[in-house]
Amino acid sequence: MALAVRPSRRGPLSFDAAPEILRPLIRAYLLGYATAVGPRLLTLVLQYVAKRRRKQLPPDLDDGSFLRSAKHIVRMGFNLQRFPAFCAVLAGGSTILQEPLKSIIDKAARSLSEAARLRLASWLSAFVAAWYGIRLLHTYESRAYTETIPVAADSPPDAQPQTIKLAGRTLDLTLFALARALDVVDKLLTSPWAEQCVxxxxxxxxxxxxxxxxxxxxFYAPETLPRTYNKWITSAASVDPRLIEALRRCRSGELQYGKDTGQAPLLQAMxxxxxxxxxxxxxxxxxxxxxxxVHMGCGPSCEYHAVSRFFRAWKWSMATYLPLTLAFALRNPSRKAIIRAIISSCRSATFLGSFITLFYYGVCLARTRLGPLLxxxxxxxxxxxxSGLCVGTGCLLCGWSMLIETPSRRKDIAMFMAPRAMATFLxxxxxxxxQxxxxxxxxxxxxxxxxxVKENPDRVRGVFGRLLKMVMDK
Structure with missing residues (x-):
């Protein structure tokens, strides 16, 4: 059985003029650059527009700062220790190394079948490329992953503080790869009927x-989550941080009901x-x-608060999803594409709104509706x-909003969340x-x-699988 990506439709990323063996490398670099630079440039532009509207800065100063920041973002994308170069090494290396490794394996393991030798060569070429690719990312020094150890009191007079380097900057990337690999292996071991159950x-x-x-x-260990994801949850939750802190102190024992432990000022300020x-x-x-x-101004009714939360979260989600889906639809504009984009946005906003609503109503169920009765x-x-049961109930309920999404979207969302859940244990x-x-x-x-992906692209599910297939297509 030959390992070859099935042909895909020709498009702007086909690069027919380039040598066939270099096409995956070029595609991977360009997509990696767009992924690394595009969102940062978009954020910068939006911040610039907002500042100009509010007229917070003089135009000349504002324009100069904007241009310097834009140039910095564009230049950083070309850094060999950044994500675009990593993508190029990964895709290009796994393609370029395959034939030389296949020749070596053909001579060293003639007892294996042709398909087995080809599969082994593919695995080894990707392994080597991935090894050097992630090592390339590891060479980038980040201040967030350095730590200065102060001089001890009993140290010699000429002793200097020590600066040590720490690992972990690529942990989210590693967990993403692990989750995808486990999903692929699971799909290999299951029957078509079992795949439908999945x-x-x-x-x-x-x-x-x-x-x-x-x-x-x-709630209880935000330092275990990626910083950007932590900020996103905080924005979506839209909750007073003093309320979260009060529940954390309940769990730690600092805040105890019926006792004066000096915690009253926290919630009294609220x-x-x-x-x-x-x-x-x-x-x-x-x-x-x-x-x-907990309702934060919505009145005493837990049910009214839940409904209010849903509509607020739905509006917030639509402001995020609708521009993105419309942007994709406008690549091939048609009335049908626009309607499909609006329906997709509404469904995704309903999913996220239900997620937030179920979490908050789970807290209320435990605190007011069912907890005291049980x-x-x-x-x-x-x-x-x-001390934890109310938050735990919200955590238990919120994820079932997934059932609102279509089966194809469920795959991508589940794969998005799995690495973040793994990270909480590390x-x-x-x-x-x-390292x-x-x-x-x-x-x-x-x-x-x-x-x-090289043998059967359909085994890698979701949008990621289709993107990887497109990159590796020769």
Missing amino acids: SRLIDPLAFAASSGLAMWAW CADFKWPLVWGDPAATIPFPCEM LGDSVPCRQRID PRRYPLEK WRETVVFAASTAVVFTC
């Missing part, structure tokens, strides 16, 4: 579990802002603090509910001497995915 049952279950872990981490009775924020006097505080209304029970920074383990995992996982 789409209908396993993908929603995987997303529900992954998103629940991510939301739990956002009461003052929302014009609630100050006694609501005193855990020694009010047990528990009212659910109306566990009791005593002070220890109230402490237990606010340190964001770790000693540099252990080789991450390198091995990334290289082996990437080799599995690339081998499957």
Whole structure:
């Protein structure tokens, strides 16, 4: 069985004039550059437009700063230690190295079948390319992954602070590759009937579990999540940080109901802002603090708050999804494409709105509706509910909003969440001497995915699979 990507439609990324063996490298570099530079430039432009509208800066100063920032972003994309070069090494290396490795394997392992030798050559070429590709990213020094150890009190007078390098900057990339490899292997081991079950049952279950872990981490261990993803959840949740801090202190034991532990000022400041009775924020006097505080101005009804949350989240999501889907639809504009883009945006906004609504209503269910009926209304029970059960209930429910999405979208969303859930069990920074383990995992996982793309692209699911197929097509 030959390992060859099936031909795809010719397009602007076909590069027919380039040598066939270099086409994957060129496509990968250009797509990597667009991925790394495009969003940052778009953010810069939007910030620039917003500032000009508000007239916060003099035009000449504002324009000069904008141009300098734009040039910096464009230049950084060409850095050999950045993502575009990594993509080029990965795709180009796995293509260029395959034939030389195939020749070596043909001589060294003649007992293997032709298909097995070709598959082994494909795996090894991708492994080597992935190894050197991620090592290229590791050579970039980031201030976030350096740590200065101060001089100890009993050190000699001429002792200097030590600066050590830490690993972990590429952890999200490695976990993404691992999740994709596990998905590919699972698809190889399952029958066509089982594949349908994966789409209908396993993908929603995987997303529900992954998103629940991510939301739990956002509440109680935000440092375990990627910084950008943490900021995105905070923006989508739209919740007063003092409320989150109060629930964290309930879990840590700093805030205890029925006791004066000096925590009253935290929620009383929130009461003052929302014009609630100050006694609501005193855990020694009010047990528990009212659910109306969780509703943040929506009144005492948990159900009304849930409906209100849904519509606010839906509007916020549409502002994100609709421009993107319309931009894709305008590549081949037609009335049908525009309608399909609007419907897709509405569905995705409904999914995200339901996710946020289920999380908040899960908190209310545990605090007000079901928790006191099932566990009791005593002070220890109230402490237990606010120490994690209410957040846990929200985490348990929110992910099932996935069922609103289409089966094809469920694959991509589940694969998006899985690496973030894995990351909650691992340190964001770790000693540099252990980095080789991450390198091995990334290289082996990437080799599995690339081998499957070359042999049968349909085994790599979702948008990522189609994109990878397009890149590797000769």
